[in-house]
Amino acid sequence: MSDSEARRAELRGLIGADGVLTEAHDTAPYLVDERRLYRGSALAVVLPRDVEQVARIVGWCNQHRVGVVPQGGNTGYCGGATPDESGLQLLLSLRRLNRIRAVDAGNFSITAEAGCVLASVQRAADAAERFFPLSLGSEGSCQIGGNLATNAGGLNVVRYGMARELLLGIEAVLPDGEILNGLKSLRKDNTGYDLKSLLVGSEGTLGVITAATLKLWPKMRSSATAFVAIATPAHAVGLLGLLKAAAGERLSSFELLPRIAIELTTRHIGGVSDPLTVAFPWYILCELTASADEPLSELLQQILADAAERSLILDAALATSERARSAFWRLRETVPEAQRHAGSSLKHDISVPVASLPEFIDEASLWVRSHVTDGVLVCYGHAGDGNLHFNINCIDQERSAAFLAQEPRIRRAIHDLVAKFAGSISAEHGIGRLKRAELQRYASPVALAAMRSIKGALDPNGIMNPGKLL
Ligand code: FAD
Ligand code: 2HG
Ligand code: ZN
Numbered sequence: 001m002s003d004s005e006a007r008r009a010e011l012r013g014l015i016g017a018d019g020v021l022t023e024a025h026d027t028a029p030y031l032v033d034e035r036r037l038y039r040g041s042a043l044a045v046v047l048p049r050d051v052e053q054v055a056r057i058v059g060w061c062n063q064h065r066v067g068v069v070p071q072g073g074n075t076g077y078c079g080g081a082t083p084d085e086s087g088l089q090l091l092l093s094l095r096r097l098n099r100i101r102a103v104d105a106g107n108f109s110i111t112a113e114a115g116c117v118l119a120s121v122q123r124a125a126d127a128a129e130r131f132f133p134l135s136l137g138s139e140g141s142c143q144i145g146g147n148l149a150t151n152a153g154g155l156n157v158v159r160y161g162m163a164r165e166l167l168l169g170i171e172a173v174l175p176d177g178e179i180l181n182g183l184k185s186l187r188k189d190n191t192g193y194d195l196k197s198l199l200v201g202s203e204g205t206l207g208v209i210t211a212a213t214l215k216l217w218p219k220m221r222s223s224a225t226a227f228v229a230i231a232t233p234a235h236a237v238g239l240l241g242l243l244k245a246a247a248g249e250r251l252s253s254f255e256l257l258p259r260i261a262i263e264l265t266t267r268h269i270g271g272v273s274d275p276l277t278v279a280f281p282w283y284i285l286c287e288l289t290a291s292a293d294e295p296l297s298e299l300l301q302q303i304l305a306d307a308a309e310r311s312l313i314l315d316a317a318l319a320t321s322e323r324a325r326s327a328f329w330r331l332r333e334t335v336p337e338a339q340r341h342a343g344s345s346l347k348h349d350i351s352v353p354v355a356s357l358p359e360f361i362d363e364a365s366l367w368v369r370s371h372v373t374d375g376v377l378v379c380y381g382h383a384g385d386g387n388l389h390f391n392i393n394c395i396d397q398e399r400s401a402a403f404l405a406q407e408p409r410i411r412r413a414i415h416d417l418v419a420k421f422a423g424s425i426s427a428e429h430g431i432g433r434l435k436r437a438e439l440q441r442y443a444s445p446v447a448l449a450a451m452r453s454i455k456g457a458l459d460p461n462g463i464m465n466p467g468k469l470l
Pocket of ligand 2: 154333347348382
């Protein structure tokens with residue numbers, strides 16, 4: 001029996017034969033990332049059923065110095081959930097840890113296992129007359145464990161914050177195979193280092209998240225959604241100020257879209273249409289929500305009338321039905337899919353201070369126009385949080401290889417500009433394998449040294465997601 005075969009047999013002994021996949025046709029979907037940037041190989045794909053099985057596997061990996069790659073919904077954009085090409089690492093999928101353990105409506109909290117698909121957590125909250133605000137275009141596939149491991153952002157951050165801010169307690173398996181049971185549902189708890197927060201955004205490098213207790217809000221009863229045409233990103237910042245001042249915390253989404261996003265989605269995605277009759281250079285999709293019955297449409301109309309008087313907006317369409325609201329959101333959420341249909345692209349998930357967005361967009365767009373003649377800019381995103389998906393699509397698919405070959409110089413120019421604006425080279429998607437060198441280049445040496453110390457202390461054998469993040 002080969003070394004690998006002997007190891008697979010041991011794994012079967014730990015969690016049962018049905019939890020260990022080794023045939024190529026079974027393992028293939030787990031070994032390639034969402035963007036098809038990386039194709040890995042693995043000793044096996046393991047599918048534990050509960051936290052004890054996860055602990056057994058991780059303990060075994062630590063004992064045998066086998067690298068373990070946690071995987072949630074495999075929708076990540078940085079290759080973090082794909083093993084390397086050696087065939088020696090173990091892919092640990094959380095998909096079978098998919099139970100909602102408890103919904104505590106009185107405490108406004110929910111406890112879900114890591115493998116619960118985000119949409120199922122939203123549905124469980126809704127069934128208890130509560131609201132879980134994390135919302136991403138990938139919510140039908142990504143898992144809550146993956147959302148926490150990447151500190152996901154998405155469409156409601158302007159009001160509720162990122163995944164980290166929605167977390168009350170965590171259960172995780174640490175690199176030595178010990179179970180950290182921190183499933184508290186407390187709003188206040190100052191008992192030492194915040195270990196749950198350390199695991200958030202750690203992208204599988206400090207342990208395996210197996211369950212989480214998350215904050216809930218009252219169910220939303222009213223909403224008002226508008227698709228607003230504006231002339232420039234500077235007008236977006238002005239409108240954001242007005243909305244925040246007049247609607248306060250009711251403002252739950254504020255998304256920026258360029259004209260080309262409308263052209264790409266209407267061309268490539270069935271059923272999407274332009275909500276306005278005339279073409280404009282930029283758009284904002286914004287939404288107000290409230291848990292009580294409130295006249296939010298009137299409020300939004302008043303704010304938009306004020307914005308028009310101040311020449312901040314050019315036109316607007318208000319959603320007058322749930323169907324119209326969904327259509328606006330479909331347009332926004334399918335931009336990544338439309339970009340994919342349009343061919344190869346380079347992605348930059350960046351953030352700058354909100355007030356610097358216009359200047360950043362001006363400078364960065366000018367650079368792209370003058371240095372990337374075979375690409376078209378598709379710059380959109382969560383403007384309310386200063387987060388842009390500053391993406392560039394290849395114009396001529398026949399010359400896609402030449403376009404993609406320019407990535408290093410394009411990335412360098414854009415990230416250098418981000419640094420000039422005191423921004424972030426990874427606003428919400430993480431570092432994974434893709435941006436490791438970028439983290440080394442742009443993070444402060446002090447911060448990097450502290451990160452390495454934490455990693456070394458918790459995972460001295462370097463078994464947790466090797467080759468990712470650091
Ligand atoms: P995976 O891709 O499986 O893993 C991501 C990372 O987390 C890997 O490093 C993996 O090792 C680690 N990991 C996964 N599960 C665990 C666990 N239980 N314990 C420890 N580590 C773990 N992201 C946003 O932030 N905002 C968006 O608006 C957004 N929109 C998207 C839209 C589309 C159409 C797509 C395809 C992706 C989008 N994403 C977005 C990116 C992606 O969906 C998020 O990063 C998501 O949080 C990843 O979750 P996942 O379960 O798919 O994780
Ligand atoms: C979004 O906001 C996602 O739609 C995806 O974060 C961004 O594809 C992208 O670049
Ligand atoms: Zn995004």
